[in-house]
Amino acid sequence: MGFARVLGPLLLALALVLWCSATPLSIRPSESFQPILPITPPHCTKTSIIKSTLSHAAGDDSLRTVLMNIHIGLQTTVCFRLDNGSSENASIFADVLKSKVPEQGWLHTLTLTQLEHHHPISQQYEFAIPEVTFTPYKNISYMAVKLEQPSTFAVFKYVAYDYSAGRWVEKDKNTVRVEIDGRTQTRYLDRWHRIELSVSAGGRASRQLESGMYFTRSNLGGEMDQLRKQPINEINENNFERLGWFRKDASGHFNVQNGKVKMQKIHLAKVENCKEQRSQSYLDAHHYVDKNDPEVSRYLTYQRYFGLKILVEKYRKK
Known part of the structure; x- marks a missing residue:
C-alpha cells in the first residue's frame, strides 16, 4: 500500500x-x-x-x-x-x-x-475527530497507517x-x-x-520505529507529516476507546460503523426544559474540548494531539 x-x-x-x-x-x-x-x-x-x-x-x-x-x-x-x-x-x-x-x-x-x-504499510484508512453534530472537528482529518x-x-x-x-x-x-x-x-x-x-x-540501526499503528494529519498532496503513535483502531476494528472509529468510507463521507446503535452508548441527551427547548448532553469521552468553557486551555494538554476530542454543548438552545 x-x-x-x-x-x-x-x-x-x-x-x-x-x-x-x-x-x-x-x-x-x-x-x-x-x-x-x-x-x-x-x-x-x-x-x-x-x-x-x-x-x-x-x-x-x-x-x-x-x-x-x-x-x-x-x-x-x-x-x-x-x-x-x-x-x-x-x-x-x-x-x-x-x-x-x-x-x-x-x-x-x-x-x-x-x-x-x-x-511497508499493511493497513491504511482516513479518520476524523467528530463534533456532536458528526462533522470532522475543525474540518481536520488524519491518516492512520500500520507499519511493518x-x-x-x-x-x-x-x-x-x-x-x-x-x-x-x-x-x-x-x-x-x-x-x-x-x-x-x-x-x-x-x-x-x-x-x-x-x-x-555492521549490525542493525540503533533507533527505528516499532511495528504498529500510527497516524498523521492528512495533506492534500498525500505527503505524511511526522507520525504519532497512539492506541488506534486497526482497519477491521471499531473501538470507541481508541482513535479511528469516525472514518471516511469509499464514497468520501465520514461515518461511524453501526453508528445508530453504538452512538447511543456514548452520547445521552437529557431534556431539562421542554418549553425552552433546553437539553443537556452526556458523553462517554476521556478527552474532549468544551465549547462553552472559557478555560478551554485546561483540556488542551498533551491529549490535544493524541487523545479523543469530542465537542460538548452542555446547554443547547434551538
Missing part, C-alpha cells in the same frame, strides 16, 4: 573499486558555469583505509583495479585522490595510472548523509573537486541510495562508471 520513511544512525563498511584505464573522459559544457561564491569541499574525516590492487587483461590493454575498504559513520566524509599531484612515483595509485586523464588530480569526496527506514518491519537504506553524497586557478571547481556529483538489510550492495559513484561503491552494514 505504500512506504513510510524514517531516519536513523548506523556504521557501514564500504568498498570502493576504481576502474582505471588510459581513456580520456569528456567534460560536460555545463561544468564551465561555476557559482559566484567559492566552493569549499567538505571536511575530510580521519579514517583508516585498506588498499589492494588487482590486475587483469582487457582485450589488448592491461587494466588494473584499486580496492579501498573503509568504515564510515553518519554525517562523515571520506576523501581520496587518484593522484596527489606531486609526481607519478608519489601517487598512491602510480602503478595504476600510467597516463594522464582529466580526473587524475581531483579530490573525490563521499559523505554518508542519512539513513532511511522504509516501512522496515527496510534500511543508506544515502551517500559523492562529489569530485578539481583545484584550478586558486579555487575549487566541482567536476562531478551524485546521490546514491543503497539498501543495507541484506547482502552487500554495489553502485557506481561517478558518471563514467569508474568508481564503484560496495556497502555492507
Whole structure:
C-alpha cells in the first residue's frame, strides 16, 4: 500500500573499486558555469583505509583495479585522490595510472548523509475527530497507517573537486541510495562508471520505529507529516476507546460503523426544559474540548494531539 520513511544512525563498511584505464573522459559544457561564491569541499574525516590492487587483461590493454575498504559513520566524509599531484612515483595509485586523464588530480569526496527506514504499510484508512453534530472537528482529518518491519537504506553524497586557478571547481556529483538489510550492495559513484561503491552494514540501526499503528494529519498532496503513535483502531476494528472509529468510507463521507446503535452508548441527551427547548448532553469521552468553557486551555494538554476530542454543548438552545 505504500512506504513510510524514517531516519536513523548506523556504521557501514564500504568498498570502493576504481576502474582505471588510459581513456580520456569528456567534460560536460555545463561544468564551465561555476557559482559566484567559492566552493569549499567538505571536511575530510580521519579514517583508516585498506588498499589492494588487482590486475587483469582487457582485450589488448592491461587494466588494473584499486580496492579501498573503509568504515564510515553518519554525517562523515571520506576523501581520496587518484593522484596527489606531486609526481607519478608519489601517487598512491602510480602503478595504476600510467597516463594522464582529466580526473587524475581531483579530490573525490563521499559523505554518508542519512539513513532511511522504509516501512511497508499493511493497513491504511482516513479518520476524523467528530463534533456532536458528526462533522470532522475543525474540518481536520488524519491518516492512520500500520507499519511493518522496515527496510534500511543508506544515502551517500559523492562529489569530485578539481583545484584550478586558486579555487575549487566541482567536476562531478551524485546521490546514491543503497539498501543495507541484506547482502552487500554495489553502485557506481561517478558518471563514467569508474568508481564503484560496495556497502555492507555492521549490525542493525540503533533507533527505528516499532511495528504498529500510527497516524498523521492528512495533506492534500498525500505527503505524511511526522507520525504519532497512539492506541488506534486497526482497519477491521471499531473501538470507541481508541482513535479511528469516525472514518471516511469509499464514497468520501465520514461515518461511524453501526453508528445508530453504538452512538447511543456514548452520547445521552437529557431534556431539562421542554418549553425552552433546553437539553443537556452526556458523553462517554476521556478527552474532549468544551465549547462553552472559557478555560478551554485546561483540556488542551498533551491529549490535544493524541487523545479523543469530542465537542460538548452542555446547554443547547434551538
